Amino acid sequence: MEGRDETITKHEQLLQHIEGLKIGTKISVRKLAKEMSVSEGTAYRAVKDAENLGIVVTKERIGTVRVEKKPRNISEQLTFADVVEIVEGHMIGGADGLNKHLHKYVIGAMEVDAMARYIDAGSLLIVGNRADAHSLALEQGAGVLITGGFGTSREVKELADTLDLPIFSSRHDTFTVASLINRAIFDRLIKKKIMIVEDIVNTRAKIHALKLSSTVADCKALADQTGQLRLPVIDEWNRVLGIVNRSDMKGLPDGQSIEKLLVRNPVTAGLQTSLASAAQLMMWEGVDFLPIVDRNRKLVATVSRKEVLQAMRDARKQPQLGETFDHLIWNGFADERDEEGRLFFHGFITPQMATDLGTISEGILTTVMTQAALRAAKDMTGNDFVLDNMSTYFVRPVQIEDPVTVMPRLLEASRRTCKIEIEMLHDDSLVAKAVLTLHSIEHG
Numbered sequence: 378m379e380g381r382d383e384t385i386t387k388h389e390q391l392l393q394h395i396e397g398l399k400i401g402t403k404i405s406v407r408k409l410a411k412e413m414s415v416s417e418g419t420a421y422r423a424v425k426d427a428e429n430l431g432i433v434v435t436k437e438r439i440g441t442v443r444v445e446k447k448p449r450n451i452s453e454q455l456t457f458a459d460v461v462e463i464v465e466g467h468m469i470g471g472a473d474g475l476n477k478h479l480h481k482y483v484i485g486a487m488e489v490d491a492m493a494r495y496i497d498a499g500s501l502l503i504v505g506n507r508a509d510a511h512s513l514a515l516e517q518g519a520g521v522l523i524t525g526g527f528g529t530s531r532e533v534k535e536l537a538d539t540l541d542l543p544i545f546s547s548r549h550d551t552f553t554v555a556s557l558i559n560r561a562i563f564d565r566l567i568k569k570k571i572m573i574v575e576d577i578v579n580t581r582a583k584i585h586a587l588k589l590s591s592t593v594a595d596c597k598a599l600a601d602q603t604g605q606l607r608l609p610v611i612d613e614w615n616r617v618l619g620i621v622n623r624s625d626m627k628g629l630p631d632g633q634s635i636e637k638l639l640v641r642n643p644v645t646a647g648l649q650t651s652l653a654s655a656a657q658l659m660m661w662e663g664v665d666f667l668p669i670v671d672r673n674r675k676l677v678a679t680v681s682r683k684e685v686l687q688a689m690r691d692a693r694k695q696p697q698l699g700e701t702f703d704h705l706i707w708n709g710f711a712d713e714r715d716e717e718g719r720l721f722f723h724g725f726i727t728p729q730m731a732t733d734l735g736t737i738s739e740g741i742l743t744t745v746m747t748q749a750a751l752r753a754a755k756d757m758t759g760n761d762f763v764l765d766n767m768s769t770y771f772v773r774p775v776q777i778e779d780p781v782t783v784m785p786r787l788l789e790a791s792r793r794t795c796k797i798e799i800e801m802l803h804d805d806s807l808v809a810k811a812v813l814t815l816h817s818i819e820h821g
Contacts (some may be wrong), residue, residue, distance in 0.1 A: 395409075469529055481504065578677075590637050596621055606623045666680060681724070689761075705729075721782060757790070769811045784802065
């Protein structure tokens with residue numbers, strides 16, 4: 378036990394050492410191991426943990442570098458430094474302005490006089506080998522991205538350095554860099570919307586947990602105090618050993634140790650676990666709360682099913698930011714109801730749904746049927762569901778721009794599960810069919 382404690386202490390010392398390094402310092406695993414008198418394997422694990430904590434990053438051709446930890450509340454705006462990395466650019470001038478945010482980009486496919494109406498402070502001009510446009514953008518407070526790998530004049534470079542406005546070059550063409558920037562913006566919006574455990578727990582609050590030496594009386598008292606029926610049990614170094622259940626204490630003497638009642642190796646989650654994943658974990662395991670642990674399995678917080686579900690409901694009330702692939706696939710489908718009020722969907726097979734051979738992707742059709750089932754189950758029960766299992770049958774091919782109808786039919790439902798049959802039709806002929814079993818995340 379003492380040896381394990383020493384290893385953990387050394388690991389924490391390594392993390393503290395890395396955290397104490399100056400921002401921008403390059404980190405070598407071999408050098409770190411030598412400086413701290415540890416094996417390279419131990420040093421490597423510490424560097425990877427530091428990367429997960431967001432205090433170092435590893436980039437191709439650059440290596441591992443100490444960086445400022447970004448706050449969890451991800452900014453919706455990109456910095457010029459973000460764009461340089463996204464477009465694989467190289468700096469020409471104005472490097473001191475890399476941390477500034479841009480609020481829009483302008484493609485310079487117009488005369489210089491016309492550009493002036495669209496360029497303002499905080500924007501980014503995307504343009505080719507046109508020094509007059511470069512000067513105009515900088516003078517109006519904008520950064521400049523030069524496409525095609527071109528450079529600029531010495532005067533423009535000096536102007537960028539004077540104004541602390543970045544000017545950088547990318548080998549890609551205008552369409553490619555605009556697409557890369559757009560993708561980065563949407564990815565950031567999606568990440569901002571997805572809530573994680575860290576967003577809803579307070580790691581500085583007192584943690585209610587039992588020790589291995591605790592008694593039945595201790596467990597009952599803590600359960601009554603917190604309202605939690607299941608409680609984590611930790612060792613002297615705050616690592617999670619297991620869980621005890623308040624209901625298992627009935628009829629036992631108050632002085633009895635809880636050790637024999639301990640359920641070891643319980644399911645846990647981390648601070649970076651998404652709330653949807655935490656809800657599914659609790660559903661699958663049939664538990665009402667999760668211990669939240671760090672990478673050393675030390676307890677940092679607990680979260681209840683009620684807290685997770687409430688946070689997910691609140692998140693759904695926020696406006697949709699960015700579009701995931703599921704949203705993009707489903708965008709071409711509309712809801713309708715038949716004479717009896719039953720929900721069904723119709724839409725078109727778009728070119729984006731095809732494979733490179735021109736056939737329709739079975740994966741896309743599966744996604745469409747899954748989305749239809751989840752929406753139908755929500756409509757019928759009011760609950761949110763996750764897919765438990767699915768059987769699919771592909772009956773005949775469909776072509777690009779073919780109209781299809783997706784018909785859900787409820788086979789059976791209970792408080793926790795829902796079985797739905799989905800039929801996809803084209804011209805009243807069956808195209809594909811699926812039977813899906815869904816599990817409600819509202820109930821364990």
